[in-house]
Amino acid sequence: MTPETKARLLIDGKLEAAGWVVQDMKQLNLGAGPGVAVREYPTDTGPADYILFVDRSPVGVIEAKRDEAGANLSAHEGQTERYANATLKWRTGSTPLRFLYESTGQIIWFTDGADPAPRARELFHFFQPRTLADWASKPDTLRSRLTRMPPLPERNLRDCQIGAVTGLEKSLARNRPRALVHMATGAGKTFTAITSVYRLLKFGGAKRILFLVDTRNLGKQAHQEFMAYTPPDDGRKFTELYNVQRLSSIHIDPHAQVCISTIQRMYSILSGTELAEASEDISLNELGQADTQTRLVKYNPQVPIETFDFIVIDECHRSIYNLWKQVLDYFDAFLIGLTATPDKRTYGFFNENVVAEYSYEQSVVDGVNVGYDVYEIETEITAKGAELKAREWIDHRDRETRARRWAQTEEDTAYGATELDRSVVNPSQIRQVIQAMKTAVETHIFPHRKETPKTLIFAKTDSHADDIIRTVREIYGEGNAFCKKVTYRAGIDPETGKAVPGDDADSVLASFRNDYHPRIAVTVDMIATGTDVKPLEVLLFMRDVRSKGYYEQMKGRGVRSLDAESLKKVSNSADSAKTHFVLIDAVGVEKSLKTESRPLERKPGLSLDSLLKGVAIGARDEDTVLSLGNRLVRLAKQLDDKALAKIRQASGGIGLHDLARGLVQALDPDRVAADALDAARAAGITRSLDTLTAGELDAARQKRADAACAPFDNPALRELIESARRDREQLIDHLNLDSVTRSEYAAQAQANAEAAVGRFREFLETHRDEIAALGFFYAQPYSRRELTLEMIEDLHDALQRPPLMLTTEKLWSAYARVQESKVRGSGLRRQLTDLVSLVRFALGLDDELRPFADHVDKRFQDWVFRHNARRATAFTPEQMEWLRLVKDHIASSCRIEREDFDYAQLAGKGGLQKAWTVFDGQLDELLAEMNEELVA
Incomplete structure (x- = not known):
């Protein structure tokens, strides 16, 4: 099949799916349907690839091109216009055809010749015949009407709202x-x-508008606001004038002018996936898309691409990227984003077309919001960390069940702020922070209040939140009602390890907002965004936040203004309206350079990490080898099957028990002597146990030790083992008592250190349109995104040339110096694909700089979980072994194709033929999914 033939078949299929009857000239029958597409229709300038007839009248033309021309369809616009203005054989009249297409079948460009300044735009699919008939019957086009919008009545609108509406309409008028x-x-x-929306419906003649949200609750709120809205030029409510549908099924009301839907529901309609019952209740931004299926959207004739003229995307900084972007690629609609916290990704998606910008600072000046002060609390251990000595008797607490065991520490353990409340819990540190907050609020911040102001504490984890709640109640001398946790998660009974129901999150929130109790609420991230608690006057950060946008959202919980009467209802001693809130920073979150400490260096020969690294660099002395063996024996008894299976996979099939046994037996004197005898006999030397020389014994001992230590050359295995126990348990440090070193209002935040990597960021912004790899991060439609190793190599070559002279290693080191708390994996050898992580971090797409392989590993785990969850049978162990090899290849090369099975470990396992058999002919589908999921 030639490329031209393939393109024609694709175009035919899409036309037929949209309701067109496709015919050759020999079978011409314009009565076969309302829309007929005739191939090779003769004109006075030659045969047109397709002429479109609606109700027997010619209305449009399609210029078909082979797929290789897809990247340059604009070059063929003149040819399409020539056919549109040509004289059609057997046709009377010379009016140019209005609707112009260029298409390869994969890519479709469309121009409406009746628009002011007609401009081509890319479409997901062809329009249906009835749509072109409707457009042709009207005196003007939507884009024409948008240039003639009447002046905006300013009654009951704030200045910022007036600016936003007029700015948007100016943008729409410019198409x-x-x-x-x-x-x-x-x-x-x-x-x-x-x-x-009201003006676009009334004056713009919009047919239907989609109001897109990412949680069901936000959809309910939006619907309530539509029902409450009264237009400035009409005394009736919005819902009395226009039909508003809140979508709760797959059926869109044909009479609805406004459709409110979660992006999850719209994706399920277009991709043909089932919508999980609870998937609309939690923001995709918080879920990280872990529970989604990675099926591409496909054309749905019941919901064609022309269904909506406009899409309003609420909280657009959250959930319109990655997989969900397909919903926006599908519809031929203007996109209008709403957000309080845009980041570089948001600006990039909306083509940097900011039609209104009303900052928090300006909102404070205008009295819409209140300002805030920053009060800093610093403790000795928060700033410098601490150390637990080996053989100290302390509590070891299970992270999940919170069950405790009393045992000695096995090694000296130094910890910094990054480990605090994750692998190590220091009750004194929590106690000192809470006591300092109580003292500061009562003596400096709100000294005249008789009750504790409404306070929200952000914790690191659910377990951390429990520790804080218990300490707050103790320090304040109050009961359970005083301090509550806000979470949807059930609690864990420490005795049984079983889930127990917790307080209803909605009722706790309602009480926190409207009632006297609770005075203090503790949360991880559930009410970090999207929830108003206007009486809130104190925010305590006991967790760092690496995302600027997320941090602004969290601060936003305290910015709402509140009149004196409403504040007094929940805080009796308040004597005025809410004038400000106070952000208490106990972790350095307000500073551009976080104050979190990096883990301190561990003493050589004592920690598990040091023992592992010691054997990796060649230590074979008896103390090191036996100590490591003994540590692993103990560790193997503590880990669950899942952790042990990960270690077995990383070691090439050797279990942790066997690794430990190998180390202990490596230096067994009897086995060493037996090996030495065998070696002597093989060399033709007669020896007995009594006559073995010291050199022969040393050689045998060295050989055995080398063999036992060989698996630990693998850094991935060392990392798994070193972190396994800490991931499972927390150490409860009752021995190191903390003390407050500073408690005061913050001075002006220190200038950040981004200047050190400014050249890199400037280069990305300046050259993003010139370098192919950067297209991956910007406006490519989801279904066509593809990042290749060649693209990364081109970018790397551009960076390392004068005057920049920047390599991946140099850039990573630079970020590690200026943004230490955000950089992970600094000690590892860099791969070329790590440049992807550098670009994403520099553009603000990622909040932490992590090796590319780390991202691939995480996405792989999520993908396997989703894949297994939606099938009756999970992947077999053999299939998982192959999938991990594929994952590793993608981590180093960005993609995998069939020919890659001829190289490295894939070929050693049997290559493409074996993989095809293992996956029962489904290999291509899996490879396509992994290429999309693991890199996107």
């Missing part, structure tokens, strides 16, 4: 396909959006 409305929390983004 800008994407627009971003950046308005501070509390400024009325939804009210502004509804005002625009």
Whole structure:
């Protein structure tokens, strides 16, 4: 099949799916349907590839090109226009054809010749005949009407809302396909959006508008605001004028002018996947898309691409990227984003077309929100860490069940702030912070209050939150009602290890917002965004936040203004309206350079980490080898089957018990002597146990030790073993008592250190349109994104040339120096693919700089979990072994193709033929999924 033939078949299939009857000239029958596409229709300039007839009248033309021309379809626009203006054989009249397409079948470009300044745009699919008939019957086009919008009535609108609506309408009049409305929390983004929706329906003649959210609760809130909205030029409610549907099934009401839907539901409709019952209740931003299926959207004739003229995306910084971007690629609609916290990714997605920008600072000046002060608390252990000595008797607590055991520490353990409340819990540190907060609020921050102001504490983990709650109640001398945790998770009974029901999150939130109790709420991230608690006056950060946008959202919980009467209802001694809130920073979160300490160097020969590294660099002395063996024997008894299986896989099939046994037996004197005798006999030397020389024994001992230690050359295995116990247990440090070293209002935040990597960021911004690899991070439609190793090599070559002279190693080291708390894996040898992580970090797409292989590993785990969950049978051990090899190849090369099975470990396992058999002919499908999932 030639490329031209293949393109024609694809175009035919898509036309037929959209309701067109496709015919050759020999079978011409314009009565076969309302829409007929005739191939090779003769004109006075030659045969047109397709002429489109609607109700027997010619309305459009398609210029078909082979797939190789897809990247340059704009070069063929002149040819399409020539056919559109040509004289059609057997046709009377010379009016040019209005609707112009260029297509390869994979890519479709469309131009409406009736638009002001007609401009081509890319489509997911062809329009249906009835759509072109409807457009042709109207006196003007949507884009024409958008240039003639009447002035905006300013009654009941804030200045920032007026600016947002007028700015958006100016952008639409210029036919800008994407627009971003950046308005501070509390400024009325939804009210502004509804005002625009009303005007687009009434004056723009929009057929239908999609209001897209990422949680069911946000959809309910939006629906309530639509029902409450009264337009400035009409006394009736919005829902009395227009039909508003909150989508709860796959059926879109044909009479609805506004459709409110979660992006999850719209994705399920377009991809043909089932929608899990609870998938609309939690933001995709918080889930990280862990429970999604990676099926691509496909054309749905019941929901064609022309279903919506506009899509309003609420909280657009959260969930419109990666897999979910396909929903936006599908529809031929203007995209309008609403957010209070845009990041570089948001600006990039909306083509940097910011039509309104109303900052938090301006909202404070205008009285919409309140300002805040920063109060810093620093303790000795928070700043410098501490050390637990070996053989100290302390509690060891299971991270999941919180069950404790009393045991000695096995090694000296130094910990810094990054380990605090994760692998090590120091009750004194928590106690000192809470006591310092109580003292500061009562004596400096709100000295005249008789009750504790409404306070929200952000904890690191659910377990950390429990520790904080217990300490708060003790320090304040109050009961359970005083301090509550806000979470959807059930609690764990420490005696039985079973889940027990917790307080209802919604009722706790309602009480926190409206009632006297609780005075203090503790959460991890459930109410970090999207939840108003206007009486909130104190925010205590006991966790660091690496995402700037997320941090701004968390601060936003305290910015809402509140009148004196409403504040007094929940805080009786408040004598005025809410004037400000206080952010108490106990972890350095307000500073651009976090104050979290890196883990301290461990003393050589004592920690498990040091023992592992010692044998990796060649230590074969008896103390090191036997000590490591003994540590692993103990560790093997503590780990669960899942952790042991990971270690077995990383070691090439040797279990942790066998690794430990090998070390202990390596230096067994009897076995050493037996090996020495065998070696002597093989060399033709007669020896007995009594006559073996010291040199022969040493050689045998060295050989045995080398063999037993060989598996630990693998850094991945060492890392798994070293972290396994700490991932499972927390050490409860009752021995190191903490003390507050500083408790005061913060001075101006220190200037950040981004200047050290400024050249790299400037290069990315300046050259992003010139370098192919950067297209991967910007506006490529989801279904066509593909990152190759060649693209990364091109980018690396550009960076390492003068005057930049930047290699991956140099850039990683630079970030490790200036943003130490955000950089992981600094001591590892860099791969070329780590440049992907550097670019994503520099562009603000990732909050931490981690090796590319780490991202691939995490995505692989998530993908396998989802894949197994939606099938009756999980992957077999043999299949998993192959999949891990594929994952490793993708980590080093960005993609995997069939021909890659001829190389390295894949070929050693049997190559493509063996893999094909193992996966029962489904290999290509799995490879396509992994290429998309593990790199996207």
